[in-house]
Amino acid sequence: MSTIAEVEIPAQEFALRKTLEQVPDAEFDVVRVAAHDSKHVLPYIWATADDFDALNDALENDPSVDELRILEDLGDERLYRMNWVDQIRVVIHILIEEEATILNLRGKENRWRLRILFPTRDALSATYEFCEESGLSLDVRNIYEMSETRHGLFGLTEEQHETLLMALEAGYYDVPRDATADDLSDNLNISHQAISERLRRGHRSLVKNALAVGPGDGKE
Known part of the structure; x- marks a missing residue:
């Protein structure tokens, strides 16, 4: 049976760690994320911040970011497309190894929260074991089993x-x-x-x- 899990990951163990350190008021809401191979993740991200110039500088210099591009600028928020190339082992594992789908992914301050649809409960367990073996933190906050209804x-x-x-x-x-x-x-x-x-x-x-x-x- 498919399983939905809400999990939290410390910002220091995930992509955009340097950006969140340099721009602590920034908030990121990933609207789409895909992994085309084992080294790159392509997210589309809505971002808010008090100073977008500082945010852009931080993103440009973040070692986890490559090929940064602004797609939309609405004044108080911006839509970015970028490649994540570092600190993405857990995302690669979720998307490629477990063939799961990330429904929501949002980061602010010192945490990222992910809402993930796993094809089986075992896939969630395998992800937790992967994080333990890799020295990564994964805090499972909620688990929902899919039923015959939605x-x-x-x-x-x-x-x-x-x-x-x-x-x-x-x-x-x-x-x-x-x-x-x-x-x-x-x-x-x-x-x-x-x-x-x-x-x-x-x-x-x-x-x-x-x-x-x-x-x-x-x-x-």
Whole structure:
């Protein structure tokens, strides 16, 4: 069965370590990453920073970066394309050796957080063992098993998935609403407080796992 894992890696053991040291306010959100061989990783990265001149200088001089290119400049954020050529052993292992898919990858301050879809639970275990044997740190934060439905893809429990779909079908999200939280609680035979908490936690999981997975995101 496919498995989704959220893991954290210290910035000093990953690509862009020098850049994050020199520009500590920088944040990176990788929207696509691929490994074409065992020596290069090609990411597309949205970046924010207080000083983009300093960020560009740091990236140009970062030993893990090659062939840096700015694709979009929106003023307060930029889209970069680059090659990662150093400190990428774990990414190479995940993408090539385990044939896994990196769903989200975000770095800021002293950590990177990855959300990875592994083809099997054994592939996750093999990645953890690879990091241990290589002297790399891999902190597994959450694990979700994929089920016959797709709720595991977004970190939803079965109850949250059922409740959100019921709310959608009942018109809870319509404007104006065709159903209230009381209507949903009556249908599920649970309290108003329980339905509110289930909806809130379900919304949080959707936002966290679909839009904002990163170090520090979604902490209780």
